[in-house]
Amino acid sequence: MAQPAPSDRELDILKVLWKLGEARVRDVHETLCQRGQCAFTTVQTFLRIMAEKGLVSQRAKGRTLYYKARYSPQRAAARFLHKVFDGSVDQLVLSMLAAEDTSADELKQLEKLIGEARKKKLKREES
Amino acid sequence: MAQPAPSDRELDILKVLWKLGEARVRDVHETLCQRGQCAFTTVQTFLRIMAEKGLVSQRAKGRTLYYKARYSPQRAAARFLHKVFDGSVDQLVLSMLAAEDTSADELKQLEKLIGEARKKKLKREES
DNA sequence: TAGCCTAAACTAATAAGTTAGTTATAAAGC
DNA sequence: GCTTTATAACTAACTTATTAGTTTAGGCTA
Numbered sequence: 590m591a592q593p594a595p596s597d598r599e600l601d602i603l604k605v606l607w608k609l610g611e612a613r614v615r616d617v618h619e620t621l622c623q624r625g626q627c628a629f630t631t632v633q634t635f636l637r638i639m640a641e642k643g644l645v646s647q648r649a650k651g652r653t654l655y656y657k658a659r660y661s662p663q664r665a666a667a668r669f670l671h672k673v674f675d676g677s678v679d680q681l682v683l684s685m686l687a688a689e690d691t692s693a694d695e696l697k698q699l700e701k702l703i704g705e706a707r708k709k710k711l712k713r714e715e716s
Numbered sequence: 717m718a719q720p721a722p723s724d725r726e727l728d729i730l731k732v733l734w735k736l737g738e739a740r741v742r743d744v745h746e747t748l749c750q751r752g753q754c755a756f757t758t759v760q761t762f763l764r765i766m767a768e769k770g771l772v773s774q775r776a777k778g779r780t781l782y783y784k785a786r787y788s789p790q791r792a793a794a795r796f797l798h799k800v801f802d803g804s805v806d807q808l809v810l811s812m813l814a815a816e817d818t819s820a821d822e823l824k825q826l827e828k829l830i831g832e833a834r835k836k837k838l839k840r841e842e843s
Numbered sequence: 844t845a846g847c848c849t850a851a852a853c854t855a856a857t858a859a860g861t862t863a864g865t866t867a868t869a870a871a872g873c
Numbered sequence: 874g875c876t877t878t879a880t881a882a883c884t885a886a887c888t889t890a891t892t893a894g895t896t897t898a899g900g901c902t903a
Contacts, residue, residue, distance in 0.1 A: 596890060628893050652899060662800060666811040669796045672727060673789060678818055682826055684793040686833040691805050696834035699809055700827055706813040707823035723860060755863050
């Protein structure tokens with residue numbers, strides 16, 4: 590079963606599941622549609638379809654179904670990267686930097702993050 | 717005119733335009749559908765619709781129309797960032813790093829890129 | 844147990860995306 | 874001038890996304 594890429598709305602629901610972990614339709618609905626912008630049954634339909642597609646997993650606890658994301662933020666990032674930048678992280682990061690809305694402090698933070706990840710990776714490769 | 721986000725196929729076409737700069741339907745078609753996977757008229761229809769949406773610009777040179785992207789890779793990156801990670805570059809980069817398919821060399825390269833961007837930004841902020 | 848509540852399953856309707864064929868028109872060559 | 878060719882404009886069919894209503898059934902309460 591090839592897991593298709595989520596649509597925009599599906600992504601909204603996945604984001605809620607990333608935050609909540611395992612959740613009922615009700616939980617997702619309440620988090621997503623605070624002011625009744627969307628119906629309970631809409632969320633329900635989405636979760637059912639997404640379960641068919643393999644984007645979420647479904648587990649029955651008593652009579653109610655609990656849903657969990659089977660599509661990670663990492664996957665979303667990777668898919669986007671391949672789709673738009675043919676998999677080149679450099680190009681993506683350059684584009685982000687060009688967008689100009691990251692502060693110098695954030696950049697410093699990023700530099701540190703990446704440096705740490707690199708060192709960790711080097712160590713792993715040595716062993 | 718609110719410029720909507722491009723769909724998947726529209727993105728394929730934008731990518732070609734990013735590469736070619738200004739191009740005719742024919743050029744886009746040849747680049748995109750090397751083995752006749754899609755019809756000339758399909759590309760044509762897409763470009764027409766995308767022009768209506770403001771995703772590309774249209775310029776007549778004689779009888780033929782030349783198209784140019786009006787939606788940059790930067791915009792695509794920024795939109796994605798907001799959609800999936802609520803605009804947090806940190807989260808995105810962390811996700812990328814977690815994906816494990818970047819080599820230590822690439823990471824080093826990234827670190828350098830970001831460092832340079834940061835210094836440039838600092839200098840600009842000083843002045 | 845009869846009625847109520849909740850949640851799942853089913854159904855449906857509209858909108859948007861995707862693909863490509865047909866028609867019309869202008870230019871280019873013979 | 875007529876035929877071919879290339880391109881734009883129009884049209885159409887089919888698919889997928891999005892939204893939500895209706896029906897059904899399990900469990901709870903009085």
